[in-house]
Amino acid sequence: MDDDRVFKALADPTRRYLLDRLYERDGRTLTELESALEMTRFGVMKHLKVLEDAGLVVTRRSGREKLHFLNPVPIRLIHNRWIDKYTERQISALADLKTTLEETG
């Protein structure tokens, strides 16, 4: 459903940087994420919004704070859909080559 949004979200170095920061430690506030970047608060918010729309970041309220969590599931789905498919074919092509060579050898 949202492959385009995920690819678009991942096509930006600042957004990949934000995902890496959340991978290191999850559940961060905007203020914490902002301090890691040379960018205005508004700029960081815009990037987080794109990540949220793609489902890569999920926010939860904890008391008065809004915490940002990395959601890796869309990346897994992209992997299933776009990576497994092509790598499996390559592996089976190599396996076929091996069989052919060994039969004729």
Next chain:
Amino acid sequence: MTTMTQNVTQVYQVFIRATPEQIWEAITTPEFTARYFHGARITVTKDHYISLGPDDAVWGADSVLEFDPPRKLVHGWLSRYDEEMAAEEMSRVTWEIDPQDGGYCSLTVVHDQLEGAPKTAASVAGPGWMFVLSGLKTLLETGAPLAG
């Protein structure tokens, strides 16, 4: 090498083309869970969360804290399928189902209170919940579990 801090609150979300009732059934009945949850046959009632492995080993037998079909389920989590993790403290799993536009629902899984269960936290992070949730989506949308 960078080490990842084990996150004591983990959040996972997936959008599934199914009704809330279908998702609820898929997460609370053993015939469904066996097809995407590492083969576990899971039965959830308002009183108990029971998970049995393929050989009938008890993988989970924990309390249900909130039972609100077809929207919200909260239960205790102790990884009884592994000796070391079973010795850790109890954590908590929350399932939230929210209808969205276009026949989709968002399914959010929050695994938290993992402070006393670092091995469990590491085990369910990464491929753990991701594998379960992507399998659940595939099962509900295509009727077939993931191969392998």
